[in-house]
Amino acid sequence: MTKMTLAKALNAGLRKAMEDDPKVLLMGEDVGKLGGVFRITDGLQKDFGEDRVIDSPLAESGIIGTAVGMAMRGYRPVCEIQFDGFVYPAYDQIVSQVAKLHFRTHGAVKMPMVIRIPYGGGIGAVEHHSESPEAQFAHTPGLKVVTCSNPIDGYWMIQQAIASDDPIVFLEPKRQYHADKADIDETAVPVPLFSSRIARPGADLTLLAYGPTVKTCLKVAEAAAGEGRSVEVVDLRTLSPLDLEPVYDSVRRTGRAIVVHEAHTNLGMGSEIAARITERCFYSLQAPVLRVGGFDTPYPPSRLEEEYLPDLDRVLDAVDRSLEF
Amino acid sequence: MSLLGPTAQGGPEFIQLLTPEGQRVEHPDYAFDAGGRDEAEVVRGFYRDMVLTRRIDTESTALQRHGELGIWTQLLGQEAAQIGCGRALLPQDFVFPTYREHGVAYCRGLDPLRILSLFRGVDQGAWDPNEHNFGNYTIVIGAQTLHATGYAMGVQRDGLVGTGDPDRDTSVVAFFGDGASSQGDVNEAFIFAASYNAPVVFFCQNNQWAISEPIERQSRIPLYQRARGFGFPGVRVDGNDVLAVHAVTQAALQYTRDGNGPMLVEAYTYRMGAHTTTDDPTRYRMSEELEYWKLKDPISRVKVYLTRNGLADHAFFDSVELEADELGVRLREGCKSMPEQHPLAIFDQVYVDQTPELAEQRDTFAAYLASFEGAH
Known part of the structure; x- marks a missing residue:
């Protein structure tokens, strides 16, 4: 260890x-x-x-x-x-x-x-x-x-x-x-490479994140818990192929999903994931699948990146919109 | 203008051992080496190779005209450059071709039908490169020169450079053209090969034209002189002289196998045909230029040499013609009877380890196709 x-x-x-x-x-x-x-x-x-x-x-x-x-x-x-x-x-x-x-x-x-x-x-x-x-x-x-x-x-x-x-x-x-x-633990048996993982279980809404936004979403789930909302966080880990079976299971339970990434929102991973969730979980959805991502501008000068990147507040805002839909 | 010949761009005369008139001449630095065999027999072999290569080309052009091929990349006029180089290779050497190296492919033992299947649209040139140490045709201009350099770096790590064992020391040949010399990848390949002293022969067939763009658009200096700026030797050879190309390539291969680093060979030749069967050179070049180069035809000079010196008789030339005719028949019939792939085959060729999502897409499409079975 x-x-x-x-x-x-x-x-x-x-x-x-x-x-x-x-x-x-x-x-x-x-x-x-x-x-x-x-x-x-x-x-x-x-x-x-x-x-x-x-x-x-x-x-x-x-x-x-x-x-x-x-x-x-x-x-x-x-x-x-x-x-x-x-x-x-x-x-x-x-x-x-x-x-x-x-x-x-x-x-x-x-x-x-x-x-x-x-x-x-x-x-x-x-x-x-x-x-x-x-x-x-x-x-x-x-x-x-x-x-x-x-x-x-x-x-x-x-x-x-x-x-x-x-x-x-x-x-x-x-x-x-x-x-x-x-x-x-170097002696542990790792989970397969092309698999997503539930980073935090929850019941009311599913946050889909990967890479840098996983930490952001875990903080969001923590903050939401303080308000009595149970948020599940999935770390996608693999983007191609996508491993969405655990995501479908999650969304069928929660009825709500938000994809969070730093990349531009337009035609980003969130677009594909939202489409697939809609195809597979249509009757379970209580709200449209939302996306929170970088804006569709080139990456801004660093003094503006805090506003550009999806942070705790922007994701929480989306959580509110989804739950209130 | 290239009409004026090789000295027009300020370079010296190229290395030549057989003139367009069929005269054997000597060069102080490069001598033809028949490898211990009878020289006349070897030259007759080159003649046969070039005639068969030209037949592959003309038959394929005809097949395209008949609608059997989608397109064909013609090599007419470049037979000496390709056979001279191809016959200088040792079995352990490895070739990275462009999409026009039909003559080199022939030397390596690749069935021309494997190439035709690419241009017919049956596959994309799916041969196993390790079968004949001949890489896959690469259509993006110059990309393969980096692959050759990396492969050569692998050869170095395998300890197969400069051992002194002629059966083990290995060279890698990167083919490219005058147009590709402008590509970043080719220049990066020069830099990587020089930096790591990799055993690469950069073999440039300067055929004067990159579709419609003349060599003057690509370079202000003779291409072989570019090597100097990258820190390795470059030579220019008469690319229509099979003996000279063989001699120069053999020397370059040995230079690289010995661990001296890369070398550039510029085979100065001419694209007598179009870029491809969809191209129309009458829109951008003078017919006089073609007439000028016809006098330098790579095959006829060998025929003159063999005939004038009594090294081949009518029976020999007739037998080569007959063999070419038989090859033509085989190509025509083989092309038309080529089996097509099943539409579902593409799904299983993307990954070594198939992904669940692509397998699902395949199954969905298979069910869709099956839904038409029995329908009218």
């Missing part, structure tokens, strides 16, 4: 994956000597060498494109994109090659690649450092998209993602990297 932050848990998970399989390689900008700008790969190059922890030239398409070749040669590359807003130079390689090679070759080529992306806002950063691009990747067949919200999931999910033979976009809520510590 070890107490760890999300950053340390990811580091420990990466280390374990590299120990377990010599084909696992890490690659990215500043991941070697520096240990990554968030220190997620801290100390790994020292222990596994420069051939396995590769400091790359500053070219995101180059990172992903060469990782495609390494995967074809039998390696399992784990690529770090330094910040969410820097993934777009690699977008073509991810969408046109990584996602399609297995399909193009009828399975002859596998892409066991993990693309790690620190994402989300709340750290007072400059432009391009606070974005939430998950829907762009979840919209792409051939990719799988997961996101962790806490140290325990970080430790296990990164190992499970690396073990997957399908390419995975692995989103890490950077705001949580150094926020909270949790006890990690």
Whole structure:
């Protein structure tokens, strides 16, 4: 049992994956000597060498494109994109090659690649450092998209993602990297990677969150409890595929659902989730499925991000609207 | 203008071992190596390879005209560049092609029907790249050069560079064209390969045209000179001279296998056909240019050389023609009788581990299709 932050848990998970399989390689900008700008790969190059922890030239398409070749040669590359807003130079390689090679070759080529992306806002950063691009990747067949919200999931999910033979976009809520510590039992049996999880049970309303908004929603549930309202919180964990059976069960019990994410609301994950809940739980719904997300503007200057990001009050406001519908 | 030939852009003459008139010439740095076999026999083999490759191309063009293929990417005029390179490869070397490397595919032993199935729309070029160490056709321009570089970095990590064992040391060839040289991915591949000293031969077929855009739109300097700026050697070879391409590629492959890092080969050639069967070059280039390049045809110069020097007789040329005719028949019949995929097949090709939601979508569609069974 070890107490760890999300950053340390990811580091420990990466280390374990590299120990377990010599084909696992890490690659990215500043991941070697520096240990990554968030220190997620801290100390790994020292222990596994420069051939396995590769400091790359500053070219995101180059990172992903060469990782495609390494995967074809039998390696399992784990690529770090330094910040969410820097993934777009690699977008073509991810969408046109990584996602399609297995399909193009009828399975002859596998892409066991993990693309790690620190994402989300709340750290007072400059432009391009606070974005939430998950829907762009979840919209792409051939990719799988997961996101962790806490140290325990970080430790296990990164190992499970690396073990997957399908390419995975692995989103890490950077705001949580150094926020909270949790006890990690390295001998525990982890829950499956592509499964959602009830983070807090409740009876009156279901909040659907992932990554950075899980913590927000847990606070919302706590606050709502003070007002006598029982709010269930689901941590979705996997965005593509979605694991919504537990969500349908929840909504059939509560009759109310709100999806909360930092990404732009228009055509965000909430849109798809709301559509599916409506298709599957139509007669159980007491209110329309609501969405609370980032506004449909580019991510604002950091002095405005508190207003832009879904926070306790905005989610509570939506809870009120749903319950009063 | 490319009509003026290779020196027009300020570069030196290219490496040439067989002139357009069929004269064997020598070069101080690159000699043709028949690999211990009878040189005439090897050259006859190249001739046969090029004729069969051209037949694959002309038959496929005809199949497109007959509506049997959706589109075809013609290689007419680039046979020497592809056969010279393809025949210099060792079995352990690995190729990352564009969508026009039909001649290299032929050298690697890939059945041309596998390529036709892509252009017929039956699949998307679904061959297993490990079967012939020949990667899948890549349509996004230049993307494969990064794949080649990463693959070569894997080869390095496998310890298969610079061991001195000719059966193990491995090189990776990244094919691309003059148009692709403008792509970020190609430039990033140059940088990554140089930075990690990866065993990659960047093989550029400069066929002068990127659909309608001439080489002058892509580069102010001869393309092979770009390599210098990235810190590795680049050479220009007469891409219509199969002997020179073979000699230069062989040297480049060995240079990279020995652990010296990447090398760029610019095969200076000409796209005698259209970009694809949907293109119309009469809208953007002069017919005189084509006439000029016809005089430099890669196949006829070999035929002249073999005939003039008494290295091949009529019986040989007739037998190659006959073989090409047989290949044509096989391609025509094979193309038309190609089995189609079942519509449900696509659902199972997306992931290694199928997702429940895609399986559900498949089942729903299967039930929908089944609802028409027995209906009139």
